[in-house]
Amino acid sequence: MKRTLLVTVAAFVALTIGVWAFQSEPRGIGQALAIAAPPPGPPVPEASVVDQDAPYMEACAREGLNQSECVGRLIWFKATAGNDRFHTYTFQQRIGVLVDWFRVLRADQRDDRFWAWGIINDPACCKPGDPDCPAKSAEETYGFDWCPGDDVLLKYVGKPGYVDPACGLKDAALDPDDPHSQGGKIDQRASACDLKFGTSTGALGFRKFPNPRFDAAKWQALNGGNASWSGFNASKAAATGIESDSRVSKLADASVEPPFLIGTSCGSCHIAFDPLNPPADPAHPKWENIKGLIGNQYTRMSELLGSGMPKSSLEYQMFAHARPGVTDTSAISHDQINNPGTINALINVAQRPVFKGESVTKWRKTNTCGTEKDEDKCWCEPGRNGKCWQKSTRDDDTTAIFLGGQKVVLPGVHHILKGGEDSIGALEAIQRVYFNIGSCSEQCWVNNFTDMRQLDPEQRGFGQTAFNIGQCRRDCPNFRAVEDRLQNILDFFASAESDESDLFAARANQRKAKNPAATYTRADLAADLDKEFGKGAVGRGQTVFAANCARCHSSIPESVGGAFANRDFAAPNDAHPRKVRNDFLGNDQPTAATEVGTFRCRALHSNHKPGHLYMEYASNTLHKQPPVADIPERPELKDGGRGYYRNISLVNVWATAPFMHNNAVGPEICGKPANKDNDFHRARYVGADGQLLAAQPDCVRYDPTVDGRFDLYKRSMFELLHPKERGSKRTLTNADLLLDVGIRPLDGKTEKPLGGFGQVKIAMGASAGFLNGLEYKQLVGDLFLAKRHPEQLEKTGRKALQPTLLEIADEVLKNPSRFVEILREKRDFLSANYETCTQEIENEGHRFGEDLSEADKKALTAFLATL
Structure with a gap:
């Protein structure tokens, strides 16, 4: 009975959620890493024929940004902080959601990119073969746009030795009030190389890096050349003849390495068209049409991140249904609550309210740990002179913003995110965004996710656990590279680029475009x-x-x-x-x-x-x-x-x-x-x-x-x-969901289901919110307890649910082919007892x-x- 019920439970999981297909992974990957003393100096990036920073510097000049604000802007637009590995491997293989980067970024559809994905074309890039484009064919760029810096980057596809352009970042002047600068005398910032800029993919906020493991011969044999990714993205069914393989591609494994690793910057969601100076053609913007903070109200980030999934997959239907300009900030760090929210519009940030007297426990900069030996309370970075952080609880935090070159200290902290969840300080809120886009995933937090296939409440991965910021700082150099420059990013937030864009000023610009004297x-x-x-x-x-x-x-x-x-x-x-x-x-x-x-x-x-x-x-x-x-x-x-x-x-x-x-x-x-x-x-x-x-x-x-x-x-x-x-x-779901449930052995090339379970179809029109919010683990556990250990169910205070749970369990065991119908019949019961949010009208x-x-x-x- 127990074995049969557990098989049924496994089928139930695949049917009702099937969300992120986690694979097992060693725990605490970062704890054992030793941090070496910093090298004498960063490596020097190879010079490119085109200065990819030039348009950014021109934008800084247009907006009147100072050095710190300009550095912050450059980081906001370009820094991926190492998430190229996350978006190329971890997301697909650990979480099971597939991104088809070629589908999103292919150069031959550059003119359609904004209309499809809502993302903004980089004005500095070009379509290979276009007049004046340095790349004469897509074969040279592996089907992507050619962008400044690619003359260097493309040489290192399939080879080691690439020096990231971030290594050449010219940092802003030191803040003499920063305890780590020893009064502005010692530059102890982590290497800018770990900001990881790469070069543009052709879409702002999306950055590419050469993959040293790329095998050109294998790639060309698979795809018929460099310009197409058709073989890489094709379903495995073409090779196996097995129907269920039509919903899986090589995106899901690492048997063939792509030419590029793709990362995202914070700007991937926040870069937008300037309301005061919109582009004449959104597919061909100019630099003066672009702002970095207002938030992109057209982005299809959810569909982009699920771009390698078939519509028939449950993962896609749960992941990719937010409206344009909206993303679920807990979609990757899934909390089983359907909660999409708009991209934050960072406008007039200098006037944003702060709140005094809030009790905040966090790490704060200091120049010594004294006799404190516990690294969970105080830690000093090896090889540095008094570069330490101490964790404490206080209610007197302040927020420093530089305005016109003058530091303004505001008493209190901001409330960030839609519910005010980021509430320990603006700098920390900026740092958290990098986690949300994949930085430091393996070193710090991916093992704190819920493993959607882990049903044992005693095992790690059954539910979320809190990741440790102190451990992340110690083990992830990308964290430190960003942290040491957070004030620059906040200065950018308070810069002229976040000033209000009034309608009267927009209309004035309209008129001046026709008549400069208007x-x-x-x-x-x-x-x-x-x-x-x-x-x-x-x-x-x-x-x-x-x-x-x-x-x-x-x-x-x-x-x-x-x-x-x-x-x-x-x-x-x-x-x-x-x-x-x-x-x-x-x-x-x-x-x-x-x-x-x-x-x-x-x-x-x-x-x-x-x-x-x-x-x-x-x-x-x-x-x-x-x-x-x-x-x-x-x-x-x-x-x-x-x-x-x-x-x-x-x-x-x-x-x-x-x-x-x-x-x-x-x-x-x-x-x-x-x-x-x-x-x-x-x-x-x-x-x-x-x-x-x-x-x-x-x-x-x-x-x-x-x-x-x-x-x-x-x-x-x-x-x-x-x-x-x-x-x-x-x-509602906009496609039939096809789920391969249970054990399906092969008879030649034919799959035969065992235990009464096979391919199950959930008809189009199911509630996406219900699927997103079903607490299936609690339900599975209660089904088992109701059947095998009712006394334990009583201890949880859920004894009243036992009759209905027994009814569900018995009916599923007797008629597994009616699984979907049984769930539909018990929809009210499930909503009342196992749904995280029952509101459906949006x-x-x-x-x-x-x-x-x-x-x-x-x-x-x-x-x-x-x-």
Whole structure:
């Protein structure tokens, strides 16, 4: 009985989740590594015929960035911090989700790349064979774009000895207040080589590195040449003739090495088109059209990261369903909660609120450990002079931002991410982003993930565990290379590149492009908005905003700035060297998800909880935040500070529609690429029965122009203020799921299922959120206990579930071919007891303003467009 039930359990896992196909791996890979003393100096990169940093330096000059801000910008755009190995091997082989980098980055589809994937073409790169392109054919570049620095990089494909361009980084001046610089006298920063820049792939934020293990002869035999990756990406069924192999390719193993290792920088999600100066053609932008911080509202990062998976795979349907501009920050570090969120728009960062008195446990810089010998409390980097960190709990942390060359020390820490989860400091929040994109995975955190196939609660990998920041610092040189330059990145965040992009300024640029003498002022904008939305609309809208919105969407409370009714929300900060807007237009305070009423699953994100992966990046104050009692989920899903949202700043809201943390309020946007295989738009509108409506509104094609952004803003504002006109949106699977379940031995080239299980099809239209949030491990364990050890089930307080669990177990054992139907019949039971978030309609809530008059709704729309 036990063996039969365990086989059934294994089948259940494959059916109901099948998510990340973890393979076993030695634990604690980093603990045994010894850190050698630093070398005398970094190696010197080989000179390229084209200076790949030139356009970045020109952008720094255009924006008036100082040295530190410019270095931070370069790192933000280029540094992968070693995640090329993660994205080439670990993600595929350890986590089981396949990225088809050639599909995403192939040069012959460069002109369609933005429309398909929402990513932004690098203006410095070119399609091989185009006029003036140094590469005359795709054979030279293995099918990729040619980019500056490739004359050097391509020589090292299949060979050792490549010196990364990051080795040549010219660091900013030392901060004399940094304890590690000994008063600004000693440069003890880790080698910039470990930032790992590589060269561009042709898409900004995506970087390539030569693979020294590449075998040209094997590659050419497999693909018929260098320009195509067709054999590498082809399913194994072509070679084996086995049907299930049609869903597996060489992307999943290392039997053939690709020519490049691909890494991503933080900019891969945050680089975007400048609202003040959008490109004439989004597929062919110029450098002046690009900003690094606003956040890419078109990116299809989820589909990109699942680009090597068939639509029929459960992994793809669970992973690749976020809207454009939205990504699930716990998709890789999966927490079994369906919680996609928009890319953070880093606008007017210098005015972002900080919070005093929060209890924070973290590592802080010091110049000695004294007699402390415990490396979990204090550690000094070998070969350095007093470069130490000490872990302690304090409530007096500050945030330093350099403005106009002057250091401004703000008392307190920021609340970052949608629920404020990153709350131990801005520098640490930046560092955590590198983990989220794959840096230091094997040294630090991949073994703290949940192994989705591990069903034994006594074994490592059953659930998440917290990774140790101190151990990561000790064992991962990429961590140290980034950490030593975090202040440069934060300085970039506070630089002119994050300043507000006002609609009046965008329209002024439009007019100047046609007539250099043309002008357009804030007053001109107000006059035009009054014409469009009604006489006096802007002034009336300010009154409506003060009375109805400012409580949450002002960073300056009335106790500090006076009554909202008398407030100029666009007033500049006169103490700021650039006179940026004083009000961040968001208070960053935690607000109960039930008060806002929006899709609550994101608020239940759990990676920051005590004992979970990113525990050390959340403050003690956040961990102790009281549960939101009226969230309609089980009590154990509300602990650890969950259930809250940090409201979103309304600075430049005219340029960042659709709305809410999941971009669900407003029209659905899409790219409509020429290659229909890369058209990822899916129907979302459902009827009262939760099923897709036959007639779906057409999606709005990406339009980063000033007029396009403003039109999308107006349509999204209408939906925001007219909840009954929104319709209902729900994400369903958009392909049949084919699952190979159980043991399938071969009879020649024919697979024959054993134990009643074979290939199972889950019909298109299943709830993606339900699949994402099913606590299948708890369910599997309870099924076993109900059948074999009911007394243990009683100890867990789940005795009342035993009758239904026995019914499920008995029916599955008797009729395994009805497995899917059985689960469907018990859907309500599963949702009530084994689902992490039961909300499925994604565009509900935020009904504030619903009861305003139509005139006031138009006035509010007009006023917000001026902010």
